[in-house]
Amino acid sequence: MASNAAVPFWRAAGMTYITYSNICANLVRNCLKEPYKTEALAREKVHFSISKWTDGKPEKPNDV
Amino acid sequence: MAMAALRREGRRFAPLISPRPITAFRSSPLAPTREDEGPIGVRYISTQVVRNRMKSVKNIQKITKAMKMVAASKLRAIQTKAENSRGLWQPFTALLGDTPSVDVKKNVIVTVSSDKGLCGGINSTSVKISKALHKLNSGPENETKYVILGEKAKAQLVRDSKKYIELIITELQKNPLSYTQVSVLADDILKNVEFDALRIVFNKFHSVVSFLPTVSTVLSPEIVEREAEAGGKLGDLDSYEIEGGETKGEILQNLTEFQFSCVMFNAVLENACSEQGARMSAMDSSSRNAGDMLDRLTLTYNRTRQASITTELIEIISGASALEG
Numbered sequence: 001m002a003s004n005a006a007v008p009f010w011r012a013a014g015m016t017y018i019t020y021s022n023i024c025a026n027l028v029r030n031c032l033k034e035p036y037k038t039e040a041l042a043r044e045k046v047h048f049s050i051s052k053w054t055d056g057k058p059e060k061p062n063d064v
Numbered sequence: 065m066a067m068a069a070l071r072r073e074g075r076r077f078a079p080l081i082s083p084r085p086i087t088a089f090r091s092s093p094l095a096p097t098r099e100d101e102g103p104i105g106v107r108y109i110s111t112q113v114v115r116n117r118m119k120s121v122k123n124i125q126k127i128t129k130a131m132k133m134v135a136a137s138k139l140r141a142i143q144t145k146a147e148n149s150r151g152l153w154q155p156f157t158a159l160l161g162d163t164p165s166v167d168v169k170k171n172v173i174v175t176v177s178s179d180k181g182l183c184g185g186i187n188s189t190s191v192k193i194s195k196a197l198h199k200l201n202s203g204p205e206n207e208t209k210y211v212i213l214g215e216k217a218k219a220q221l222v223r224d225s226k227k228y229i230e231l232i233i234t235e236l237q238k239n240p241l242s243y244t245q246v247s248v249l250a251d252d253i254l255k256n257v258e259f260d261a262l263r264i265v266f267n268k269f270h271s272v273v274s275f276l277p278t279v280s281t282v283l284s285p286e287i288v289e290r291e292a293e294a295g296g297k298l299g300d301l302d303s304y305e306i307e308g309g310e311t312k313g314e315i316l317q318n319l320t321e322f323q324f325s326c327v328m329f330n331a332v333l334e335n336a337c338s339e340q341g342a343r344m345s346a347m348d349s350s351s352r353n354a355g356d357m358l359d360r361l362t363l364t365y366n367r368t369r370q371a372s373i374t375t376e377l378i379e380i381i382s383g384a385s386a387l388e389g
Contacts, residue, residue: 007314008314016251016254016255016321017317017318017321017322018247018248018250018251018254018321018322018325019251021247021322022244022247022248022251025244043240043242044242044244044245045239045245046239046244046245046248047235047238047239047245048233048234048235048236048238048245048248048249049233049234049235050231050232050233050249050252051231051232051233051234052230052231052256053226053229053230053231053232
């Protein structure tokens with residue numbers, strides 16, 4: 001279905017709304033003052049191991 | 065002859081006075097059996113086997129008690145987070161409704177489970193419900209795929225549903241759970257999987273002893289459009305005014321992505337709470353069983369010990385009466 005309004009710039013760049021909001025949140029976190037800033041950035045570390053399966057066979061897992 | 069008997073008697077007295085060090089000394093070089101025959105014909109039943117068993121059961125009891133306390137403290141930490149996260153998806157359900165009975169072509173079942181074991185039956189119930197959902201939703205034109213979070217569900221689902229698995233995600237709890245982590249995960253799922261409806265299976269935490277498996281449904285924007293025409297809750301969406309320069313389809317797309325992320329966040333947190341609660345009760349019943357086992361073993365040990373003392377006494381007395389008579 002054709003959109004009447006222009007697609008927002010981030011969706012045109014291939015990002016989802018979630019990616020967009022995460023980047024914005026990171027920008028806000030970087031604006032904090034010093035002791036809180038390192039705490040906040042340490043709090044938001046991401047780690048998981050994802051592996052895509054095709055036809056019942058696993059591919060090599062990538063770590064994020 | 066008398067001297068040899070006296071010497072034998074003397075040796076028999078020694079085990080009576082201090083049975084424990086002698087058995088410990090004897091059983092290490094020689095093979096411990098239920099009835100030991102010492103080098104000079106002294107016969108007594110070894111309590112070593114029972115004592116070893118008691119020591120190991122006591123250690124297990126200590127370990128399970130410690131695990132229960134660790135689980136209790138982790139539960140306290142994560143429970144506040146889970147209860148606060150409930151407010152994230154409730155507005156979505158108020159707006160878009162939760163329709164598990166929606167009939168779509170591409171279903172994706174997201175099974176949330178734990179990475180570590182010893183947590184009772186919660187992972188098995190999640191897998192059972194996922195399999196039931198899969199069966200319910202597979203028809204001639206429908207296809208259902210799995211996205212698996214956690215090692216335990218992976219182990220169970222790999223066994224018989226290999227060809228339906230789309231993604232497997234593990235090691236989720238290496239860092240403390242936060243919205244950033246779950247949203248990146250949700251983003252990965254959205255990018256890699258095509259779906260019309262996502263059904264998230266997790267254990268909702270009601271209290272420390274009750275965890276109910278629940279299914280949350282998140283629809284893709286196109287299906288929301290389709291259902292909106294059918295009326296009902298989604299049909300009221302048109303009565304909302306849209307600000308800004310976006311169309312309804314735009315907003316719906318953003319909303320569904322955000323809804324998925326929020327629902328995933330809540331699901332992962334609640335499942336983690338249920339995991340700790342289940343681990344607490346599993347370790348508690350394990351400690352209690354170990355305690356019962358220890359009681360039974362103590363009785364056996366005392367019986368064995370008394371029997372061996374009685375045997376000693378009988379032999380000494382009969383030996384002494386043989387000397388006199």
